[in-house]
Amino acid sequence: MNLEGKAALVTGASRGIGREIALDLARQGANVAVNFSGSEAKANEVVDEIKALGREAFAVKCDVSNSSEVADMVKAVIDTFGKLDILVNNAGITKDNLLMRMKEEEWDDVININLKGVFLCTKAVTRQMMKQRQGRIINIASIVGVNGNPGQANYVAAKAGVIGLTKTAAKELASRNITVNAIAPGFITTDMTDKLPEEVKAEMLKQIPLSRFGEPKDIAKAVSFLASDDAAYMTGQTLHIDGGMVM
Amino acid sequence: MAEVLERVTKIIVDRLGVDESQVTLDASFKDDLGADSLDVVELVMELEDEFDMEISDEDAEKISTVGDAVNYINSHK
Numbered sequence: 050m051n052l053e054g055k056a057a058l059v060t061g062a063s064r065g066i067g068r069e070i071a072l073d074l075a076r077q078g079a080n081v082a083v084n085f086s087g088s089e090a091k092a093n094e095v096v097d098e099i100k101a102l103g104r105e106a107f108a109v110k111c112d113v114s115n116s117s118e119v120a121d122m123v124k125a126v127i128d129t130f131g132k133l134d135i136l137v138n139n140a141g142i143t144k145d146n147l148l149m150r151m152k153e154e155e156w157d158d159v160i161n162i163n164l165k166g167v168f169l170c171t172k173a174v175t176r177q178m179m180k181q182r183q184g185r186i187i188n189i190a191s192i193v194g195v196n197g198n199p200g201q202a203n204y205v206a207a208k209a210g211v212i213g214l215t216k217t218a219a220k221e222l223a224s225r226n227i228t229v230n231a232i233a234p235g236f237i238t239t240d241m242t243d244k245l246p247e248e249v250k251a252e253m254l255k256q257i258p259l260s261r262f263g264e265p266k267d268i269a270k271a272v273s274f275l276a277s278d279d280a281a282y283m284t285g286q287t288l289h290i291d292g293g294m295v296m
Numbered sequence: 297m298a299e300v301l302e303r304v305t306k307i308i309v310d311r312l313g314v315d316e317s318q319v320t321l322d323a324s325f326k327d328d329l330g331a332d333s334l335d336v337v338e339l340v341m342e343l344e345d346e347f348d349m350e351i352s353d354e355d356a357e358k359i360s361t362v363g364d365a366v367n368y369i370n371s372h373k
Contacts, residue, residue, distance in 0.1 A: 176341055179334075224334065
């Protein structure tokens with residue numbers, strides 16, 4: 050998986066899965082723009098780690114649900130790297146609640162970041178990738194977007210939306226040699242999942258045939274593959290990386 | 297005017313692979329020049345670069361013939 054000289058933008062790359070994606074792309078040779086919204090210090094740590102690998106990197110603050118901020122971010126990446134080959138739409142939040150209790154605001158916030166954000170970032174990079182006649186867009190969805198999950202109506206709706214958006218973008222952009230794929234992680238150990246109560250985790254473990262939780266690197270390795278030339282004939286797909294939870 | 301048409305024509309010929317003689321002011325990108333929707337989006341992008349201007353999505357949607365493009369450029373330069 051050689052990504053030597055490729056330019057990548059990873060949203061939500063200061064922590065968790067996004068951080069590992071940014072680092073692995075850099076290990077394969079890519080220069081990486083590390084997007085964050087809140088944790089600048091952590092984003093800078095990722096930048097330093099990437100630079101230590103001998104690649105270029107910089108942190109870029111942006112709320113992915115804000116179209117003008119997204120346009121500025123994409124411009125900064127293209128100005129810095131001179132091109133943009135790989136976009137990983139990873140930024141996401143959760144605001145869990147039972148459907149009956151879910152506030153309109155909780156719904157809107159999650160849809161805006163997790164779904165509208167993917168639309169805005171994809172739209173913003175398309176122009177550059179069309180010109181280059183080459184591009185890779187990788188969307189981080191979720192296995193719950195395939196299967197549903199109680200207490201996560203907003204998150205599930207957004208992630209299912211991302212899978213549909215992936216297929217449509219793949220069809221629209223295929224003629225320009227831009228591939229668009231999604232990855233649906235199962236239970237991956239991150240800050241986001243550490244918050245769950247132990248009994249919930251124990252219950253989830255029973256549903257995983259490989260009987261362990263995944264790690265961010267399990268997702269990052271697949272992203273690096275999809276970003277590479279080796280994945281050139283694959284588009285519009287959703288890869289389940291979930292220890293066999295959903296088949 | 298003539299210079300704009302000349303530059304626009306060159307872009308269309310390069311992009312759509314049509315003969316220069318087909319690129320008349322009333323030629324429709326989609327109906328006469330064989331462009332699909334994405335081709336038209338790309339043409340607009342190239343015109344933006346060529347003439348160093350920004351064409352909003354709303355305005356871009358109204359550009360369907362060679363004449364539309366030329367008129368737009370002439371009135372926004």
